[in-house]
Amino acid sequence: MENGLWEVLGSKGLLKKHEFIRILVQCLYSLGFKNSASCLEIESNISYKSADYEFLEKQVLSGDWDSCVAVLDRIFDHSKDDTRNTAVYLVFKQCLLEYLKRGDVSLALNVLRKQAPMLRMGKEKIHRLACDIVYSNEMESGEVDSCLVQGLRKKLLVELEKLIPLPIVIPERRLEHLVETAVMDQIDTCLYHNSWDAVSLYKDHCCGRDQIPSETVQILMAHKNEVWFVQFSNSGKYLATASSDCTAIIWKVLDDNKVELKHTLESHQNPVSFVSWSPDDTKLLTCGNAEVLKLWDVDTGVLRHTFGNNNTGFTVSSCAWFPDSTRLVCGSSDPERGIVMWDTDGNEIKAWRGTRIPKVVDLAVTPDGESMITVFSDKEIRILNLETKVERVISEEQPITSLSISGDGKFFIVNLSCQEIHLWDLAGEWKQPLKFSGHRQSKYVIRSCFGGLDSSFIASGSEDSQVYIWNLKNAKPLEVLSGHSMTVNCVSWNPKNPRMLASASDDQTIRIWGPGKPNKPENWLYNQKP
């Protein structure tokens, strides 16, 4: 056995055999295979529980509190550190509560006043014990439920286990933790990881291209001019597109992920460059740089309200919803109009106007409705906490063309005309953004989005007619998707389907991208006729 202590396992010689076996035994016990566990203990002569811990366990379960304290002192090597004091305090607490349960108040107080101070666990802990006995519900005299007492003693052991140093006690579920850590490390280095289904213990984890949208599965051709904007609804069941043909279209996403036209929204006199879904997906807002804001009913496709009108020239460049789906906010490229919060009937609730409000390029509201992020012409980002009125300003060095917020509301990205995408944290803990590059952007408004499992990816349009995908861990593109023949203006990742992406292009089409398949049938592309 002595030699066994130094035996190692694994090709790197990092795993001590006796530790490995001890952890295996623990795992077998925790999975309920008690016979197998004790069999392995006997066969290997390696016990899961150390002698000190076994002794402590015996004393706790039999209620021999003096011996418990003695063994704790031995375990903690007679040091009076706070962990030891906490362990002793827990033992005394159990002891006092048991006396109270038996109705033995004077004995409990005697222990509290005479024995506890002798153990030098500190005044604070002794005072805490006094409070514990007042707060406890124990204080009956007579028969004590032994099952209940045993249950409490077992709970005490669990608490003590957390305090006792290694290697006397092994942390709970150690093998599970080690395996999980190994798997998570593999996932962290897997740039294509986009589904929990792909994880198996039988092989080292590595996802392929088929985990992310990388092949065109459908081309939508209902618009008669350049398509400037695309966005999936919050439920992922609809898609909205906006075009310079002065229309917006609501598309339905079917169960097989095919997309079909639901409503063409015709009322705008000028190009539509922006849409926004209400959080409950029942309403859609549309607007454009030279256009007013319109509210549509998703189910019927009926125009419900026009905010302002063309005569007053209240043009809206971007808009966003609050979580309640009854309030919205819109920003104008006209500084005199500024930013306005409305209800869905068109009543103005609040406005931010004046010299401090320059031209609004883009805006968003966090999913919790607490903050509003606004991009002002043309390099400034302002994050306003709507409750506290505290505002944080981020100044970029290059003009910003668009803004997108992550699903959890913790991060946002901005596209810059210098061919970079910058990722910022909303909390303001980062001094510098994460930067992503590789796409082309110099003349036009190009939009990007978060997507995939846990928003692990960013996708963006590009002036070179391609769609770019990055993993957040890497500044260089993971995938470049070809298919469009002109500038890709906007992309949207389906929030409920991590393998579905839509892109809108000047070539008048919207492409739906899905996971790459090994053998594509001839009729793979599905044309949606206008």
Added chain:
Amino acid sequence: MDPRQFEHTVVADNDIHSIVMSYLLHNCFNETADSLASSTGVKQPAIDRDNMERRKQIIHFILERKALKAFELTEQLAQDLLEKNKDLQFDLLCLHFVELICAGNCTEALKFGKTRLAPFGKVKKYVEKLEDVMALLAYEDPEKSPMFHLLSSEYRQQVADNLNRTILEHTNHPSYTPMERIIQQVTVVRQYLTEENGKDAFPPFSLKDSLKG
């Protein structure tokens, strides 16, 4: 401050008598108040004698280590007063808990702590003081505990004063006497003058020194 600066200011005896009278009645020194009235002829303000007697009893109970009796009498005098003033209710219950411990009646103290004090532990502002009070259980001789101040007559007096003021307020009487207000005002004014004009012109005000004459 040089008395010559204010000794020409006339203060009527009657005003001084009224100030002293209100102080005596406020603090339930009713016999002294009667004596002052008969020897100076100062009129006693219309005050509920029964209310004053009860207040006197309540203060007496608190100072004589009978906090629970004070509690009960307060509830009789002003039914919902302690229910509305949780801070006072808490202070009185703490005093009773302390009394039980000092009397060596720990089993009773424990029961009382569980039923009447423990619920206050759910309110953040009471937690620290509650833990101090409960910690007395850990000492055979509470006088030698770090929380000995909870046993002091000063602490009891403070609780009695607070309760007295609250009862007065509850029965639509001023909670501070004119005498207290005048002293408070003088202190603040002198403090202000010292800050504005320097310590040489106006040395810091000391009530003790001015009482020496």
